[in-house]
Amino acid sequence: MKKILVTGACGQLGSELSSALAEQYGLENILISDISQPERHLSKFNFSRLDVLNHQAVDQLIREQKIEVVYHLAAMLSASGESRPRNAWTLNMDGLINVLEASRDNQVDRVFWPSSIAAFGSHTQSTDTPQYTIMDPETVYGISKLSGELWCQYFYDRFKLDVRSLRYPGLISYKSPPGGGTTDYAVSIFHSAVKKEVFECFLHQDTKLPMMYISDAIRATIELMAAPRENITVHTSYNLSAFSITPRELTEAIQLHYPSFSSIYKPDFRDLIAKTWPHNLDDSSARKDWNWRHQFELPQVVEVMIRNLNV
């Protein structure tokens, strides 16, 4: 069994991915790390506090723990990144390069790194966004994702490091609180709904974004990482798609469960960010190369979110 390191394990994706990896590969084979202490639900894991900006610490952890697979998730998201652009750039870029170098130098087998729909921009074709197209991101987060994709490809081409990546859409989940993303309205809205509050949405009611339920995102990640090396043809990052929604459509879907629920719309800078991102993506490369299929459509996501937040 391979020894797996997850960085940024306390975040929305990290906490659920760590649990899924533990189920699949055994708890004893997973080492989780983060800059902050893990919450109680992650206390069963072996944990090592790690600042991914400390090159030596990253290298030492990978070497001493004999890590063979790394899921490098530590990053700052789009909305938070805009309030601290320089910090976001440093964390997202230097953190990635530290992990890539330490993985190369310690013969790590495989690295996963998340990219995002944020790597696209306002000149990108916004419907059925192709795998290869114009990319002109306008947030520092998006710039770091596009640059990170190219670094991943560079390490693959130059050093034969097996780095794999997905361009995640907005992820909807109930286990962790929203973490500074533009798509996070689609998580917060459920918290308001179950508390019987009116939801104040920071996006315009008709701003359409691609979304995905967390279980699909986790399965995609694990399936991509398990695919035979020769099947992987995209060494920047794969487009990944499930369904697309506007805040108004999501409100209406929730109203099927809570008829008196309502949202009011106060678009702010996050709406401007969202408007530069695709409405939906062509993920045929992922479907062809490693057989990607999403399972959760909007009605199931609404059902599962409400059921779990209501306990």
Ligand code: AKB
């Ligand atoms: C964000 O909104 O910043 C993230 C993303 C789309 O990468 N959820």
